[in-house]
Amino acid sequence: MNGSERPGSAPAWRPIGLRWTPDEQVALEWDAPAGRAPRLSPLPAGGRLAVLVGADRRCVGVRHAGRRIECPLTAPLAPAARRAQCEACGALAATNSVATDTSLLDDKREYAVYLAHHGELIKVGISRTERGSARLLEQGALASVVLSTGSLPAARRVERLLGAALGLPDRVSSSRKRRARARPGTPAGREAAVAAAIGDCQGLNWPPGQARRTPVITDHAHLYPLPEDGLRPVAAVRPLAPGQQLAGTIVSRIGSDLYLATDAGTVLLDVRLLAGWQLLRCAPDAEFTAPLQLLPAESQQDQLF
Structure with missing residues (x-):
């Protein structure tokens, strides 16, 4: 992991979050100190995470037009914030987000409309075609399919059509996603669920501007990796404070979460709680001193998130 400054010193390396690339590799993305090149730290399953929480937590700015603005x-x-942006930067990010109606509709790039499997729910969404499966992997989809490609305005019309006609949501809460990971089922089962949703879409009148594609269902569970018997962490990392250490073996990287094998058992780390903190290296065999909240039975876990 990165970080060579001492606590309280500047400049500092600050993580932004998990980032998947179009070639289906995942890394921790860093907000580089001024004058330094951005950096990605690979997070292979079976690798070791060992970091010391530094002096403070600060806004990491916003990505715009392919670059990050400080x-x-x-x-x-605040330590408990799950967005590593201040109010002003968060508002700027929202105006450029494909997920909001404030996005610029004169964007000439091609957009895909997809279905994403999240256990008990299948959602509809939009992503730039050039991003490949990265958007699906960033949200932790267990399986997915591209329905059509074309302009962004037409993609929005398709998304609204599927929401109104079939009741498909365009968002899924973190609690539902984590619950799905506890009992993910089999690839065949996920494929059948997505195929049924595709069938429901066949009889709808597709808005012009989005061309239907031959549906090819892709399963993503092996990339995280997500075992068929699921992930059931015994505890979750609570909001952090300076001087605490996070150390463990990476079991899975999925959505905004890391699952770490520790002496206490499998621990869930929401990387959104890590983003924005100054981080430093610590010894690979360092003691895990970050605060934990024990997780109750699966049926009650969604109350925590």
Whole structure:
């Protein structure tokens, strides 16, 4: 892992979050100190995470037009915040997000409309075609299919059509995604569920501007990796504080979460709680001192998230 500054010193390396590339590789993305090149730290399953929480947690700015713009205020963030942006940077990010209606509709790039399997729910979504499966992997989809490609305005019309006609949501909560990981089922079962949803779409009048594609269902569970018997962490990392250590073997990387094997058992780390903190290296065999919240039975876990 990265980080060579001492606590309280500047500049500092600050993680932004998990980032999947179009070639289906995952890494921890870092907000580089001024004058340094951005960096990605690979997070292979079976690898070791060992970091020390530094002096403070600050806004990591916003990505715009393919580059990251620093927060002009270097605003401090609360330890419990699950977004590593201040209010101003968060508002700017929202205006450029494909997931919101404030996105610019004169975008000439090609967009795909997809279905994503999240256990008990299948959602509809939009992603730039050039991103490949990266958007699906970032949200932790267990399986997916591209329904059509074309312009962004037409993609929005398709998304709304599927929501109105079939009741497909365009968002799935973190609690539902984590519950699905506990009992993910089999690839065949996920394929059947997505195929049924595709069948429901066949009789709908597709808006012009989006061309239907021959559906090819892709299963993603092996990339995280997600075992067929599921992931059932015994505890989750609570909001962090300076001087605490996170150390464990990476079991899985999925959505915004890392699952770590520790002496206490499998622990869930929501990387959104890590983003924005100054981080430093610590010894690979360092003691895990970050605070944990024990997780109750699966049926009650969604109350925590």
